[in-house]
Amino acid sequence: MSASYWRQVQEADFRVPVDRPLDDLTAELTRMLGSNDPVVRDGTAYPALATWTSRGVYDDLLSGLGDGMAAGLTVGLGERESDSVFRRSFSVLVLGECVARDNAAGLVPPNKVLEWGDRISTWYLRERDLRxxxxxxxxxxxxxHGADAIGTLAESPHLAQAELTVLLDVLADRITLPVESQFVHGEPDRMAAATMSVLRRNVLPLTVLEPWVARLAAAATARVPRGTDPFLRRGNSESFLRALYLQLALAPNPPAVRPDLVLVLVDALRRTNPYYLTTGE
Structure with missing residues (x-):
C-alpha cells in the first residue's frame, strides 16, 4: 500500500483498518519491519504492530504472530553491515511485545513463551551486526532491542529460577564476546535494565549473582595482547558493570538483594577501575 495509506492509519491513532483483512495488513507490516527507511520501519511498522498487540487485536493469534517474529530473527543472520539487520532487530522488539501481552493476559501456553525465549537467546548470541x-x-x-526483549521475558510468570539464571548467562555471554567496535549507543545501559528485570523477580540468590558478577569483572580485567585495543576486549564489561551499579543503587523499586549485591558490585568496580580509585598520594 502507499505511504499515504499508512499515514492515515497513524493519524487515526493506529485503529485497525476495516478495508483489508488483518492477515494482509500484518504481512505487509512484517515486511516493512525490514525497511531501511526509518519512517517506514520505526514510524509505521513497529508502532502499528506493537499498538495492535497491546490492544489485544492479536489475542487469538498471538502464538502465530510471535512465531512469525521469531522466524524474522533468522533472516540474514550472520551478515554484517547489511540491511537485513533491521528485520531481525525490529522482529525481536515485536516478539517482546508478544511476550508482554502474554504477561498481561496469559494467552499462550508456557512452553510457547519458553520457546520464544530460546529463539531470542540463540539469535542474540549469534547476531553479528552490532551497529x-x-x-x-x-x-x-x-x-x-534484544536486551529489551530479554527484560520482558524476565517478567514472564513462566520463567522460574533456572530460566532466569540462563537469561543472566546470555547477557554475560553477549557482553563478553569479542567485538570490532565498542558499544557506544547505550547498549550497556539497556542490558543493565534487562538485568534489573531479572533481579526484581527476587528469586535469584546471592550465591548465583556473586559468581556472575565475578565473571564480568574478570572479563573487564582480562589481559590483552600488546599492541591491541584493550577496550575491544574489556570495555563493554566495564561499561556494563558501571551501568548496573548505577541502576541498582538508584532504582526506586529495588530488588530485595540490593544491599548485598551493591557491595559485590562495589568490590568489582574497585578491581576493574584501580587507577581512578586511588588516594592520589
Whole structure:
C-alpha cells in the first residue's frame, strides 16, 4: 500500500483498518519491519504492530504472530553491515511485545513463551551486526532491542529460577564476546535494565549473582595482547558493570538483594577501575 495509506492509519491513532483483512495488513507490516527507511520501519511498522498487540487485536493469534517474529530473527543472520539487520532487530522488539501481552493476559501456553525465549537467546548470541545508529537509515540497535526483549521475558510468570539464571548467562555471554567496535549507543545501559528485570523477580540468590558478577569483572580485567585495543576486549564489561551499579543503587523499586549485591558490585568496580580509585598520594 502507499505511504499515504499508512499515514492515515497513524493519524487515526493506529485503529485497525476495516478495508483489508488483518492477515494482509500484518504481512505487509512484517515486511516493512525490514525497511531501511526509518519512517517506514520505526514510524509505521513497529508502532502499528506493537499498538495492535497491546490492544489485544492479536489475542487469538498471538502464538502465530510471535512465531512469525521469531522466524524474522533468522533472516540474514550472520551478515554484517547489511540491511537485513533491521528485520531481525525490529522482529525481536515485536516478539517482546508478544511476550508482554502474554504477561498481561496469559494467552499462550508456557512452553510457547519458553520457546520464544530460546529463539531470542540463540539469535542474540549469534547476531553479528552490532551497529547502533546507521547514518541515513536510523537505528539498527540489535543489542539494545534484544536486551529489551530479554527484560520482558524476565517478567514472564513462566520463567522460574533456572530460566532466569540462563537469561543472566546470555547477557554475560553477549557482553563478553569479542567485538570490532565498542558499544557506544547505550547498549550497556539497556542490558543493565534487562538485568534489573531479572533481579526484581527476587528469586535469584546471592550465591548465583556473586559468581556472575565475578565473571564480568574478570572479563573487564582480562589481559590483552600488546599492541591491541584493550577496550575491544574489556570495555563493554566495564561499561556494563558501571551501568548496573548505577541502576541498582538508584532504582526506586529495588530488588530485595540490593544491599548485598551493591557491595559485590562495589568490590568489582574497585578491581576493574584501580587507577581512578586511588588516594592520589
Amino acid at each position: 547502533g545508529y546507521v547514518p541515513g537509515k536510523g537505528w539498527a540497535h540489535a543489542i539494545a
